[in-house]
Amino acid sequence: MQKFKGRLLYMGWKNFPWKLVTDNGEVDLWPVVDEFLASLNNKRAKYEGSSIVADESSKYKFKYAPCEYVVLAEDSGILNVRACLDNDLIWLSGRKVEIEIEDGKQMKFVADKSEEVLGVYFMGGGNSCEVPKGMEQTVCKCGQSDCCIFLTIGTGGFRCEKFSGPMARLLLDRLAKGTIRASRIGNCSIIGRK
Secondary structure: OEEEEEEEEEOOOOOOOOOEOOOOOEEEOOHHHHHHHHHHHEEEEEEOOOOEEEEEOOOOOEEEEEOOOEEEOOEEEEEHHHHHHHHHHHHHOOOOOEEEOOOEEEEEEEEEOOOOOEEEEEEOOOOOOOOOOHHHHHHHOOOOOOOOOOEEEEOEEEEEOOOOOOOHHHHHHHHOOOOOOOOOOOOEEEEEEE
């Protein structure tokens, strides 16, 4: 079993490397993840919130084709694991995480509970989050060289887009390609909806 601990700087499924900044330097997680996904191919498995686990009692069979798909399939349909895992990794990006990977058995990404982070709530009916007054300067660092890429402004004030799906993917992709002035993936977490 391989264990990793550090700050995840994930910028999207096809934006390599999948960076993890550890006390000993930077690690590219993609080769390890790719090897794990290949090792689980055609085995029964389940997906549980940023974890993929081999499970002989599961009705789903794991299917992996590099650069094409990652799914759990059964006769009545499929679960798009790639989409689910991508979303979970975006939510964990910027955070300190603990990762366990054991080929053919399990892969787990979990937030390091010892890290204190700003928690935000979804606003109204959308997936933008309200940035509490004053946090745009102290946490998001509006106008500073290390401004969070997810900070936006709209009706009613500052917003966090880290948990907004397509917008978060777009902002991470721009960071990976160097087409955004903001430079930091913020470590905030989602609390829920008010």
